[in-house]
Amino acid sequence: MAEFLIKAADERGRLLQQVENGYSEAEVRDRLVQQGLLVYWVKPRTLLSGDLTVRRRGKVKQSQFVIFNQQFLTLIKAGLPILNSLDLLIKRQRNKYFQSLLQNVRDRVKGGELLSDAFAAQGAFPRIHSTTLLAGEKSGNMEEVLSRYIAFQRLALTFKKKLAVSLVYPTLLITVVFGMMIFLVTYVVPQFAKLYEDMHAQLPEITLIMLNIGTHAQAYAPFVAITAVAAGVGFWYWQKTDHGAATIDGAILRLPLLGEIWLKYQVASFSRMLSTLLAGGMPLVPSLETAGASMSSRRILNGINVAAVRVREGQGLAKSLEEQKMFPDLSVEMIEVGESTGALPAMLNSVAEFYEEDVQTALGAAMALVEPVILIVMAVFVGGILISLYLPIFTLGSSIH
Numbered sequence: 132m133a134e135f136l137i138k139a140a141d142e143r144g145r146l147l148q149q150v151e152n153g154y155s156e157a158e159v160r161d162r163l164v165q166q167g168l169l170v171y172w173v174k175p176r177t178l179l180s181g182d183l184t185v186r187r188r189g190k191v192k193q194s195q196f197v198i199f200n201q202q203f204l205t206l207i208k209a210g211l212p213i214l215n216s217l218d219l220l221i222k223r224q225r226n227k228y229f230q231s232l233l234q235n236v237r238d239r240v241k242g243g244e245l246l247s248d249a250f251a252a253q254g255a256f257p258r259i260h261s262t263t264l265l266a267g268e269k270s271g272n273m274e275e276v277l278s279r280y281i282a283f284q285r286l287a288l289t290f291k292k293k294l295a296v297s298l299v300y301p302t303l304l305i306t307v308v309f310g311m312m313i314f315l316v317t318y319v320v321p322q323f324a325k326l327y328e329d330m331h332a333q334l335p336e337i338t339l340i341m342l343n344i345g346t347h348a349q350a351y352a353p354f355v356a357i358t359a360v361a362a363g364v365g366f367w368y369w370q371k372t373d374h375g376a377a378t379i380d381g382a383i384l385r386l387p388l389l390g391e392i393w394l395k396y397q398v399a400s401f402s403r404m405l406s407t408l409l410a411g412g413m414p415l416v417p418s419l420e421t422a423g424a425s426m427s428s429r430r431i432l433n434g435i436n437v438a439a440v441r442v443r444e445g446q447g448l449a450k451s452l453e454e455q456k457m458f459p460d461l462s463v464e465m466i467e468v469g470e471s472t473g474a475l476p477a478m479l480n481s482v483a484e485f486y487e488e489d490v491q492t493a494l495g496a497a498m499a500l501v502e503p504v505i506l507i508v509m510a511v512f513v514g515g516i517l518i519s520l521y522l523p524i525f526t527l528g529s530s531i532h
Contacts, residue, residue, distance in 0.1 A: 139168040150254025266411040320345025380429040399486035406479035
């Protein structure tokens with residue numbers, strides 16, 4: 132997703148200038164209009180963007196943000212006013228960038244802005260956070276709403292850490308395999324080429340092929356590296372475009388095993404966010420738009436936006452999601468039961484828990500299958516290279532005897 136600078140006005144006539152994440156200018160503009168904002172302009176954020184109030188120099192770590200929210204909630208529960216709580220947390224904050232953001236929030240609140248608007252204007256915090264604060268401000272129950280958001284943050288952070296841990300070993304294994312392959316082809320093979328050239332020996336066909344690959348790889352390695360870097364940069368910019376994001380997302384979802392895992396992960400994240408927003412008192416349509424905008428999958432994002440329009444027109448949530456043909460049937464059925472019983476937030480939590488567990492199980496099984504495949508591929512390639520290089524030595528040794 133790309134970042135866009137927006138300038139809009141809300142129903143009270145207050146101007147908003149902030150950073151919004153989205154796939155295109157049209158998608159961001161449509162989303163803001165659906166939220167009831169009057170949009171003046173939407174433009175891509177660049178390093179030369181002139182608005183210092185929305186310029187970002189980094190990101191706030193999720194774990195750091197969890198700690199801040201927990202401390203902020205504790206101070207509010209103790210009876211401290213919001214400004215005093217912010218002053219105290221600003222003094223204790225060691226991250227200078229995070230501290231500058233909080234100082235800007237404090238100044239905006241002191242100037243009369245709502246706390247939710249002040250956080251949203253920074254462009255560095257999750258959108259669901261400012262939406263949650265807005266729900267607390269409207270309901271007058273900030274403590275309970277913030278407690279739910281902190282619980283959501285902790286669950287999301289724990290889930291991401293579990294996924295990251297399960298991917299560490301396969302990633303390390305693949306890195307080692309590629310590093311070994313590059314070392315063998317670009318350094319070891321050319322050394323053998325020099326050795327056999329001095330010996331003037333007749334070499335087997337497989338050895339000649341491997342020596343040609345190695346010598347050419349060493350000669351063209353700088354050009355290959357430059358091309359790879361240029362292709363990587365081009366791909367990074369392309370995947371931020373509307374067409375690129377849709378193409379990559381479609382390719383991921385079509386993968387035999389990983390595509391299903393990716394879809395279930397997105398469903399779990401969406402269900403958890405939507406449940407948190409609804410439990411905080413937000414209406415269904417704004418909650419859908421906020422949760423949908425946080426999705427990494429372009430297909431899920433587009434589907435949720437269309438479903439939000441259908442819900443706004445009076446159609447049920449389960450029926451609207453079913454029409455998009457993206458959510459698994461079981462999740463749609465569970466949401467339908469939650470709607471009919473009036474327990475939609477609780478049922479969405481159940482959907483999230485079910486698919487989070489399913490993702491962990493499926494990912495564990497996939498990694499258990501991938502790891503031996505990687506080892507087998509490494510053994511075949513490395514063994515093939517070594518055999519092709521040492522085969523002439525064995526042949527020469529047998530001819531001497």
